[in-house]
Amino acid sequence: MKKTLTIVGAVILVAAITFPVMAYGPGQGKGMGMGMGISNWGSSSCESIPNLTPEQSAKLAELKAQRLKEVLPLQKELIAKRAELRALWAQTNPDEAKIKAKQHEVTELENTLQEKMTNYRLECRNVLTPEQQAQLKPEQPRKGYGYKAQRPGARGYGRMRNW
Secondary structure (H helix, E strand, O other): OHHHHHHHHHHHHHHHHHHHHHHOOOOOOOOOOOOOOOOOOOOOHHHHOOOOOHHHHHHHHHHHHHHHHHHHHHHHHHHHHHHHHHHHHHOOOOOHHHHHHHHHHHHHHHHHHHHHHHHHHHHHHHHOOHHHHHOOOOOOOOOOOOHHHHOOOOOOOOHHHHO
8 A cells, every 4th residue: 555655646746747847848948949039930910910901911921931931941050050159169178260250150140030030021011001000019029139138037048048
C-alpha cells in the first residue's frame, strides 16, 4: 500500500511540475521559435477593416503573398546569421573583427526586413479609401524591439537577444 501511494504521489508531483511547462507549447517561451521580432510579419492592420470590397481584399491578399515571397528567405537568412553570431561569441577566444562583421550583416538584414514591412504597410494603406484609413488603429508595440521600455521591470528580450 505504501509503495502504491509513493508511486501515485510521484506521478502527481511530476504532472504538477510538467503541466505548466508544457502549457507554453513550442515557440511560446522566452526567445523561442519566431519570437525574434519577426513573428507578426503576417498580420496587417489593413486586413482588420470590416467593410473591404472584394477587389480590396484580393489586392491585399496579393500584396501579402508578394511580401511573404520576398521576406521569408530573408528571415531564414537572418536566423542563420544570428546562429553564426552566437557561435562566434561562444568561442573561447572570440575574434572581434568576425563578430563585428557578422553583427553588421545581422543589422543590415534587420533593416532590410523593416524597410520591406514599412513599404508593405504603405502599399496596404493605398488600397484603402480615406474613410477606411481613418478606421485603422495605431500599431501596438510588440514584444521584441524596445518592449522593455514600454514595460518597466520586464526582462526585455529586444535587440540584444543575440547573446
